[in-house]
Amino acid sequence: MKDTWSIFRRELASYFSHPIAYAIIIVFILVSMGLTFSFGRFMQVRDANLEWPFFFWHPWIYMLLAPAVGMRMWSDEQRNGTIELLGTFPLSPWSAIFGKFLAAATVWLVALGLTFPIWITANKLGDPDNLMIFAGYLGSFLVCCTFLAITMLVSAFTRDQVVCLIVSVAACVFMVLCSYDDIVRELTKVFSEEIVEPVVSVGVWDHYRSLMRGSFRLLDFVWFASFIIACLLGTSAVLSAKRA
Numbered sequence: 001m002k003d004t005w006s007i008f009r010r011e012l013a014s015y016f017s018h019p020i021a022y023a024i025i026i027v028f029i030l031v032s033m034g035l036t037f038s039f040g041r042f043m044q045v046r047d048a049n050l051e052w053p054f055f056f057w058h059p060w061i062y063m064l065l066a067p068a069v070g071m072r073m074w075s076d077e078q079r080n081g082t083i084e085l086l087g088t089f090p091l092s093p094w095s096a097i098f099g100k101f102l103a104a105a106t107v108w109l110v111a112l113g114l115t116f117p118i119w120i121t122a123n124k125l126g127d128p129d130n131l132m133i134f135a136g137y138l139g140s141f142l143v144c145c146t147f148l149a150i151t152m153l154v155s156a157f158t159r160d161q162v163v164c165l166i167v168s169v170a171a172c173v174f175m176v177l178c179s180y181d182d183i184v185r186e187l188t189k190v191f192s193e194e195i196v197e198p199v200v201s202v203g204v205w206d207h208y209r210s211l212m213r214g215s216f217r218l219l220d221f222v223w224f225a226s227f228i229i230a231c232l233l234g235t236s237a238v239l240s241a242k243r244a
Helices: 002-016 019-037 055-070 075-080 082-088 093-113 116-125 130-157 161-177 181-190 193-200 205-212 218-243
Strands: none
Touching (some): 019 055, 019 093, 055 093, 055 130, 055 161, 075 161, 093 218, 116 130, 130 161, 130 205, 130 218, 181 193, 205 218
């Protein structure tokens, strides 16, 4: 735990010592708020429910911005040769993996936390279900962590941050689109149900949508946790293979 904490502090300090973390946080806040008040029509609808005006847009934003935070996790270490140095330290690979993942997740936790004015605004305008809003924030954070875990796995394969960014964005875009209702309807017109169902099951919408609506299903938490853990296990396997 001490080793994980050391890696976490080092990585978190590294994020906030460069402008990229600040830029991504600012872009996320501006884009999410902009979509809420424009396409989300939050003020025009005059509904204190944040499900569609605010939370609906998060996966679309994360699929582009989350990889931008996570692309340097292992790509940087491999390019600079410090991954070999980490291997000589008396710490387990899991300490480094967890430390790096938690640091990237914390950056996004800060970004999400800074959107609190929309929660306050919803309570000023009406009487929203605050438990539902909390569930929406939780679901949003889990989607982001899933995309970060994918990016970490991809970054373990390559030392090129641009390659990592492109591949990670492509994977995240697929996870968003493959289970989006309009896309699913089109897929069912072309392919059989036996082919479509496995593809749709990879997407985030079914699990995220239930949390947006305030439903705390164990199935959703298991799905997110399983996907994240699988990516972290894959990262560990790739790094171990490279060390060998």
